[in-house]
Amino acid sequence: MSETPVEHELSVQPSSQPESGRGLQPPPLFQLPLTTQEPSVPRQPAQFQLDVQLSNLEHQHQAKPVWINHRRLLFLLFGFSLCCAILGLVYYMHYNRQHSNIQTGKATPCLSSACQWASAHLSISPDPFTQPCDYFLSTCGSDILSPDNVGRQMGPGIPGHPQNHKEKAVWTERRGQSKEREDRGLRKEKIPDRKTALLQYLREILESNDRPGSTAVQKAKRFYHSCLDTKSMDTAGAEPFLALIHKLGGWAVSGQWNRTDxxxxxxxxxxxxxxxxxxxxxxxxxxxxxxxxxxxxxxxxxxxxxxxxxxxxxxxxxxxxxxxxxxxxxxxxxxxxxxxxxxxxxxxxxxxxxxxxxxxxxxxxxxxxxxxxxxxxxxxxxxxxxxxxxxxxxxxxxxxxxxxxxxxxxxxxxxxxxxxxxxxxxxxxxxxxxxxxxxxxxxxxxxxxxxxxxxxxxxxxxxxxxxxxxxxxxxxxxxxxxxxxxxxxxxxxxxxxxxxxxxxxxxxxxDRWKHCVLETERGFDLVLSHLVSKRTAHSEAEEIIQNIFSSFKSKLHELKWTDQKSLRFVMKKVQSLIPRLWTTKEISSEAELDLLFSKVTVGTNSFFSNYVQLLSLWQKRRIKLLTEKAEAADILSLTPFLLGDELLFPMGMFIPPLFHPTYPRAMNYGVMGFLIAKDILHLVLPDIYSQSEMVQAVGECVWAHYLTVTDKAGRGGALCLSAAQQQEVWVQYSALQIALQAYHQSLKNHPSDTSISGLSHTRLFLTSFSQVHCVSDPYSEVMPLEPSFLITAICAKSDLCPTSLQCPNTTQLHSLQTC
CATH class of the missing domain: 1.10.1380.10 (Neutral endopeptidase , domain2)
Incomplete structure (x- = not known):
């Protein structure tokens, strides 16, 4: 009977120890007095349990130092995992913020002088998203549409058009609003066409007060300023020309002629x-x-x-x-x-x-x-x-x-x-x-x-x-x-x-200054090409050229072709083209320019003698053209052209205010991207038109949008487009799509972009496009609607535009289908 309490104690006490005490204190059995009884007595089960406990305790004591070493490794792993989690959270928050900025249009404002000019211009120009009704009616600026000067007539029945006498009151009110904007200087701030913008840019170069620079540059500027001095020319009268006639041997009119051969x-x-x-x-x-x-x-x-x-x-x-x-x-x-x-x-x-x-x-x-x-x-x-x-x-x-x-x-x-x-x-x-x-x-x-x-x-x-x-x-x-x-x-x-x-x-x-810029370019084209090349943002221009051309090729794959053979025919031609910026390679330094023009003497108050030297320079340029194989960059070129397998984009295209390296990319793609895409499409239009039915289909679709929004379709005003009109509608609509696609792709590759006037990226793109849709080109006469209306067709797909582009006086755009 005396063994029973011991057995019971052995079976209960271990389980009654607190979990935290295990391995830290010896069990109570180690405190029991040792006995001298034989192992054959009934106490054997208790002894076996004791041996098991002792064996377990021995193993616990042996494992203790190994656990401590692993605990250090676990601490390191835990710390590394925590750091990764924190970095991942930061990246996730940064990506979400950038993605949110892209969606909401929040971006760092552009504060350069070029952007400040653009911001001032946008603030006084019609906005297609806040003034959609006026925007539908505009014809290259509100100052052109007037009862006395209606610009290019768009046909009968356009709401608000001066020819519609029923809406004369509405027109008068809107004309008054235009007059207010005009009084604030809208006309002065109107973006010029490409030719005028380029001439103004060259004028700025010739009239700049930069450091003296090379002698060739100084001669070009003196020639320009002598051309502006009409007072000296009037004072000289016919005397310079009469002296030249005498040098040539006279003539019978004056009675003095030596009968030259x-x-x-x-x-x-x-x-x-x-x-x-x-x-x-x-x-x-x-x-x-x-x-x-x-x-x-x-x-x-x-x-x-x-x-x-x-x-x-x-x-x-x-x-x-x-x-x-x-x-x-x-x-x-x-x-x-x-x-x-x-x-x-x-x-x-x-x-x-x-x-x-x-x-x-x-x-x-x-x-x-x-x-x-x-x-x-x-x-x-x-x-x-x-x-x-x-x-x-x-x-x-x-x-x-x-x-x-x-x-x-x-x-x-x-x-x-x-x-x-x-x-x-x-x-x-x-x-x-x-x-x-x-x-x-x-x-x-x-x-x-x-x-x-x-x-x-x-x-x-x-x-x-x-x-x-x-x-x-x-x-x-x-x-x-x-x-x-x-x-x-x-x-x-x-x-x-x-x-x-x-x-x-x-x-x-x-304008006299335009005449003088053109004359200066005739003789000093290499000087101006060199100066423009120094100011041109080559990398930015090359980037937009490559991106627009890539988007253009993607657009070709989206078209419905008559057969795969037609697609391969056009793509083979396009894939062989090498688009690049057309820059001058003739002159690499101002020292070379100085040597080239070393024999030219330009005075400050004798434009006649300066002009005679210009004619000599012009003839030397003709001689040089006969001997050289490479094409000399033409500073006054405004559109790209094909030369062999090269698609050349002249430097004259990439000048402010149409393009500037500090502009937000949305603005550069909305303006220059569209112009580049339109020029490319015109170069390859014959091949596309003959091989794809999309030209006619898209032209008719956009035209249907125009008829619906301007409320002409329901009043018997629908007109059929000619083949040339269908082509031009397709070209300009596709050019806008190509430019927008290229811009969105650039945002994916480089998510950050600045903004102007707080406008979202897509809205700034479309608003910028709306400012230059009247840039003159040889195809404007066959365009049956104002290019600005293309924004309406683009925005028929609701997820492309930041806000709804609807005019309360016209059919709601949600009824229109995407072209």
Whole structure:
């Protein structure tokens, strides 16, 4: 009986110990007195339990130090996991904040000077999201739509249009609001078109007060400022030109003429004054060789810029001078001779012979379309063959003078653009040179002198320009004869009408500074190209070019093609293109510019002598173009073009206010991205239009949106679009989609973007696009609706626009389908 309590104690006590005491204190059994009993007695079960407990305790004591070591490792693992969790939480919060910013439009405001200008402009410009009704009605700015000047008419039935008399009251109220914005300076802040923006940018460069810089830069700026000094030109009058005539041997009009040789005088005019009275000279490639990748350029000879006004008779297929136009022409000739000091009694005979010779030469000329139909463009022959056809001109001597010091020989090839004119011109000159009764009056020499006067007219005083203006008004052109800048590259890329006059008097450009910028670029194009290249944000421009082109290729895959073969055909052509920024590679330093222009002397108050040197520079540029294989960057180029497998984007596209590296990307993509995409689509439009039905479908869909929103569809105002109109609607709508897709992709790759006026990213993109939708382009005449309306079609897909774009006076947009 005495063993029972012991057994009970052994079985209960271990379980009664607190959990925390295990392993820290010895169990109570170790405190019991030892006995001397034999192991065979009934106490054996208790002994076995004791042995088990002792064995367990022994194992616990052995495991204790190992656990402590593992506990340190666990602490390290726990700390590392905690740090990872904290970093993950920070990243998650940062990503959510960025994602939220993208969705809500919250972004860091752009505070650069360019962005401040843009913000001020946006604050006074119509907003398509806050003023949708006015925005639907705008036609390139509210100042153009007025009862007296309705701009491009959009057709009957547009709500609020001045032609709709029922809504005249609404128009009057809105016109009053426009007047308020106008009073705050809206007109002054209007974003200019691409050409004006580029000229303003060049003007800023020429008028900047930067450090002195290179001597070539200083010469370009002095030339520009001397061009602006019209007072000095008026003071000089005709004296500079009379001195030049004396240098050329005089003329019969003044009574002092040393009877210079005809071909010698012609060579001097071509070499030193870039003047071509009887034919024009250009440099360019043969389009028949371009497809084979040939880079060779040729001297190209064409009919001259005609001085006398003529008309083309489609029945007789001849050019004719009308009596009603000859009278003011004769009057202007008399005025020019009077300004040059001709005796009143003797001027009539010179005017008469000049007019008669001009008429005969003009009658031999023909317009471009006729010459194209007769295959008279790019006719190839050697200089020797040309000499045999038109012997009155010393072709080899004249061409050697014009392209000195190039070693031209009789076997060199030239390209003719009107061989019948060249032959007829030679006969006319030979006849007039052999008229002995007129030998004392020198009619051919007088013709060359007056043609030189036409070349140098921009450098003479206001009395000469007023005479030209009077002739222009008499011919029915109240704004003056259009002056066209002749780009050598343009002549090389496109057959143009050679009948259009290239140079003109001072009054023919509305703003004198524009005229002077253009003239400065003619002679100092390399200087301006270098300066623009230094200011151009090359990396930003390249980035937007590549992104827009990538989005453009994606757009092609989304189109519905007639078959897979058509898609492969277009994609093969597109994939072969290499888009890049077209920059100048000719000049790498200002020291090279200084050396190139070292022989040019530019005064500050003698624009005539400066202009004469400009003509020499212009002729040297023509010589250089004949020898070089690479294309010289044209600073005044405004649209991309294809050159072999390269898609070149001129630097002149990427200038403020249309593009700036500090602008938010939303603004750059909404403006320049759209323009780039539109230009690309126009380049490849023939292939797409012929291989895809989407052009017509999308054009009709957007047009249906327009009819619905402007409430014309329900009033019988629906009109069918022509093929050209469908194409242009598709081009501009697709360009906007391409630019928006490219911008969203850029946000995925680089989530951060600044903002202006607190506008969300997409809203800033579309609002920026709305500010330049009226940028002039050659396709504006076939666009049946204002490009600004494309925002309405884009926003028909609700998740693309930050707010609803609805006008309460029109059909709700939720009924429209996405195009």
């Amino acid at each position: 005809f071909n010698s005088t012609l060579s001097l005019l071509m070499r030193d004054y870039a003047t071509f009275p009887f034919f024009n000279l250009y440099v360019g490639k043969d389009p028949n060789e371009i497809a084979r990748g040939t880079t060779k350029r040729y001297i190209q000879i064409d009919q001259p810029d005609l001085l006398i006004p003529i008309e083309w008779n489609s029945k007789t297929l001849k050019s004719e001078a009308k009596t009603q136009t000859l009278r003011p022409f004769l009057a202007s000739c008399e005025s020019y001779l009077a300004l040059l000091g001709a005796p009143p009694g003797s001027s009539m005979i010179h005017v008469g012979t000049f007019t008669s010779l001009s008429s005969e030469l003009a009658a031999a000329a023909a317009p471009l379309h006729y010459r194209q139909s007769k295959g008279q463009l790019y006719q190839r022959m050697t200089i020797r063959e040309l000499q045999n056809r038109a012997p009155a001109i010393d072709w080899l001597g004249c061409l050697q003078a014009a392209f000195h010091p190039l070693p031209l020989v009789e076997d060199d090839l030239v390209l003719l653009h009107n061989s019948p004119y060249i032959v007829r011109m030679s006969l006319i000159i030979g006849k007039w040179l052999n008229r002995h009764e007129l030998s004392n009056s020198g009619p051919v020499h007088t013709y060359m002198v007056l043609y030189l006067l036409h070349t140098l007219m921009p450098a003479l005083g206001s009395r000469f320009s007023e005479t030209a203006k009077n002739l222009s008004v008499a011919l029915g052109n109240n704004e003056g004869v259009s002056r066209h800048r002749q780009s050598l590259l343009y002549f090389e890329m496109t057959p143009v009408s050679w009948c259009v006059k290239s140079r003109g008097p001072l009054h023919q450009v509305a």
